[in-house]
Amino acid sequence: MTAAPKWLDAVREVARARVDQTRAPWMRRGRANTVHDSIDDILEPTPADSDEVNAAVDRVANTVSASSRWQRLVEICELPRRDIQWMALLTACEVDPRMTRVLAYLDDASMPVEPSPAAAAQFWGWPPGDQPGPASGVYRWRLATALDPDPWRSSTAWAVDADVAAYLCARDDWAGYRPGLRQPDPNSGECLYPNLLDEMAAAVSPILDRGTAACEVELVGEPGSGRRTLLTQLTRAIGLTPLVVPADLGVRALRTARLRGDVPVWVVDSPDTPVVPDTRPGALSAVAREAPSGATPDGVVRLSWRVPRLDRAARDRLWSTCTAHTPPPAALEDWDLSPADVALAAAATPAGPHVAASVIRRRRRAVSLTTMTPLECPYDWSDLIVADQIDAALHALDNQVRLTREVLDDWEFRRLCPTTSGVTALFGGPSGTGKTMAAQVLAASLDLDLYRVDLAEVVNKYVGETEKRLAQLFDECERTNVMVLFDEADALFGQRTRVRDAHDRFANIEIDYLLQRMDTFRGIAILATNRKGDLDPAFLRRIQVIVDFVPPAEPQRRRLWELALPSHTSAGAPLTRQVDHQWLARELELTGAQIKSIALAAAFAARQRGELIDAALLLEATRRELAKHGEILRVTDPTPAGLP
Numbered sequence: 001m002t003a004a005p006k007w008l009d010a011v012r013e014v015a016r017a018r019v020d021q022t023r024a025p026w027m028r029r030g031r032a033n034t035v036h037d038s039i040d041d042i043l044e045p046t047p048a049d050s051d052e053v054n055a056a057v058d059r060v061a062n063t064v065s066a067s068s069r070w071q072r073l074v075e076i077c078e079l080p081r082r083d084i085q086w087m088a089l090l091t092a093c094e095v096d097p098r099m100t101r102v103l104a105y106l107d108d109a110s111m112p113v114e115p116s117p118a119a120a121a122q123f124w125g126w127p128p129g130d131q132p133g134p135a136s137g138v139y140r141w142r143l144a145t146a147l148d149p150d151p152w153r154s155s156t157a158w159a160v161d162a163d164v165a166a167y168l169c170a171r172d173d174w175a176g177y178r179p180g181l182r183q184p185d186p187n188s189g190e191c192l193y194p195n196l197l198d199e200m201a202a203a204v205s206p207i208l209d210r211g212t213a214a215c216e217v218e219l220v221g222e223p224g225s226g227r228r229t230l231l232t233q234l235t236r237a238i239g240l241t242p243l244v245v246p247a248d249l250g251v252r253a254l255r256t257a258r259l260r261g262d263v264p265v266w267v268v269d270s271p272d273t274p275v276v277p278d279t280r281p282g283a284l285s286a287v288a289r290e291a292p293s294g295a296t297p298d299g300v301v302r303l304s305w306r307v308p309r310l311d312r313a314a315r316d317r318l319w320s321t322c323t324a325h326t327p328p329p330a331a332l333e334d335w336d337l338s339p340a341d342v343a344l345a346a347a348a349t350p351a352g353p354h355v356a357a358s359v360i361r362r363r364r365r366a367v368s369l370t371t372m373t374p375l376e377c378p379y380d381w382s383d384l385i386v387a388d389q390i391d392a393a394l395h396a397l398d399n400q401v402r403l404t405r406e407v408l409d410d411w412e413f414r415r416l417c418p419t420t421s422g423v424t425a426l427f428g429g430p431s432g433t434g435k436t437m438a439a440q441v442l443a444a445s446l447d448l449d450l451y452r453v454d455l456a457e458v459v460n461k462y463v464g465e466t467e468k469r470l471a472q473l474f475d476e477c478e479r480t481n482v483m484v485l486f487d488e489a490d491a492l493f494g495q496r497t498r499v500r501d502a503h504d505r506f507a508n509i510e511i512d513y514l515l516q517r518m519d520t521f522r523g524i525a526i527l528a529t530n531r532k533g534d535l536d537p538a539f540l541r542r543i544q545v546i547v548d549f550v551p552p553a554e555p556q557r558r559r560l561w562e563l564a565l566p567s568h569t570s571a572g573a574p575l576t577r578q579v580d581h582q583w584l585a586r587e588l589e590l591t592g593a594q595i596k597s598i599a600l601a602a603a604f605a606a607r608q609r610g611e612l613i614d615a616a617l618l619l620e621a622t623r624r625e626l627a628k629h630g631e632i633l634r635v636t637d638p639t640p641a642g643l644p
């Protein structure tokens with residue numbers, strides 16, 4: 001068994017001397033006290049402490065001065081003699097609860113007495129009315145907690161924090177008592193942002209050397225962006241030891257860091273949790289926040305940086321350290337991943353690249369917005385039948401998205417144009433020409449999830465609040481790395497100047513916001529409209545790629561008919577009878593959507609009659625399809641094979 005700490009023995013000696021002094025009157029009386037005796041004793045002037053008590057109290061002071069841990073605590077928490085005694089008694093009762101019986105004995109009580117300021121006053125001989133209050137270091141540093149709701153009554157019992165007690169008992173594991181506090185792994189890997197690290201260290205060191213103010217390094221970024229790691233690396237780079245502390249631990253966290261001589265690295269997940277500033281001149285604290293903090297405390301120099309986005313090269317380096325040199329799965333190569341995403345994806349990669357991609361998708365899609373609907377993307381390039389120039393424009397767009405990151409990151413063009421890193425495209429053209437489908441093809445080709453936003457709905461549902469909704473929407477799209485299709489873009493993007501009603505007035509403000517936001521949008525946004533002519537030129541100028549969809553010409557119509565109406569099923573069963581695709585394409589000026597819906601209607605009709613699909617059924621279906629739009633079927637060459 002190891003010996004009790006010297007200070008604890010010294011406290012016991014005070015107890016011994018105090019007990020002897022309490023017993024003295026009984027000894028004089030030659031019998032145990034009666035109630036009358038006790039009352040008389042209470043009303044006597046308080047007797048002076050015996051020489052033994054005084055000597056024992058001094059010995060406590062000496063053992064405390066000789067203990068380096070006590071000295072550190074006293075210095076950090078600025079404890080005067082009385083508060084040291086208060087802490088010594090609280091800690092003694094914590095580590096040796098039998099001391100509460102001694103307190104009871106001194107008070108002539110039958111049940112154990114938990115340490116209260118009154119009990120401490122009696123124990124240490126403090127003058128009546130003298131006790132630690134709110135200004136005391138014991139309270140300010142939360143070394144102990146009151147066990148009653150009203151902390152400042154003299155009879156309120158207090159309990160020392162368990163980690164402080166362990167610290168004073170010279171235990172090595174004391175700092176492990178607080179969950180969330182941890183010493184980061186010194187081998188946290190290579191720094192992802194070496195230039196920033198140098199810049200930060202060069203700014204911080206002279207302030208610390210000068211030592212006339214405290215210094216707070218603030219690093220702003222999203223959770224998972226590597227803030228904590230960078231702050232840890234910074235602390236080590238300037239020769240200090242970091243201790244990661246959760247913000248909700250408050251002053252206890254700072255206390256632990258100071259007792260250890262470490263630099264607290266605060267991680268503030270909620271803006272409502274204030275960090276306890278270390279205002280000691282020359283002290284360093286590091287704080288990771290999601291948004292820059294407003295006010296700076298007095299006496300603190302705050303230096304603030306933002307964690308950069310991980311560029312492609314750094315991301316690849318991280319991939320290779322996390323996966324022992326396996327390249328990232330193709331599905332994730334172009335994603336704008338944070339360091340935490342990379343680590344997770346790397347852990348999931350052994351299960352297959354698609355598992356890794358879906359793990360990240362799910363992680364990113366924590367919040368889902370009601371105004372966004374996921375769109376299935378079952379099509380590939382061969383399904384989309386468009387004129388060559390449209391096809392070329394779409395492929396160029398696909399390429400641009402792929403190349404954006406390579407050009408901006410690998411070739412460092414992001415410096416030149418820090419705001420343009422997303423891709424915005426406008427698909428204009430009549431209904432049914434494949435605008436939505438083209439977005440689906442692109443999303444599938446780029447392996448991105450596609451979400452559709454009905455702008456008309458956003459505008460109508462959230463009058464006056466559209467801007468807020470749009471802000472959420474853009475943020476969400478950036479965060480989740482999805483492709484977003486703003487359908488019915490004209491609902492918002494009409495002429496800005498035409499103000500007809502309150503709706504329009506709101507819409508004007510919203511468009512200004514939208515234009516601004518689109519400039520900095522990091523994702524891929526496609527706007528689709530049937531009324532490109534109504535769009536404001538100011539708006540069109542900001543769109544990077546404009547694709548004009550036109551109704552299909554004869555060659556495309558032919559291809560559309562062929563795809564919609566193959567002669568046989570994949571199993572080889574016949575489907576059509578004497579259908580002349582060439583004739584259909586030449587005679588009927590239909591859009592892709594119309595061709596598909598006519599083919600489908602004819603198929604139903606044929607199935608119902610137990611026949612194959614033939615030209616008569618197709619013309620009938622066409623008549624009905626055209627009638628929906630108030631048009632009638634006109635055929636100039638009415639002799640296709642099989643027509644009655």
Ligand SMILES: Nc1ncnc2c1ncn2[C@@H]1O[C@H](COP(=O)(O)OP(=O)(O)OP(=O)(O)O)[C@@H](O)[C@H]1O
Pocket residue numbers: 383384385386429430431432433434435436437438528529530560591592593594596
């Ligand atoms: N160019 C095309 N190639 C192949 N199929 C097409 C084409 N255009 C339309 N389609 C078919 O029609 C359906 C509807 O087309 P889509 O929704 O893409 O039209 P849209 O241009 O977005 O029309 P709207 O302006 O009414 O939204 C598609 O799912 C597809 O089946």
Ligand SMILES: [Mg+2]
Pocket residue numbers: 435436437487528
């Ligand atoms: Mg559409």
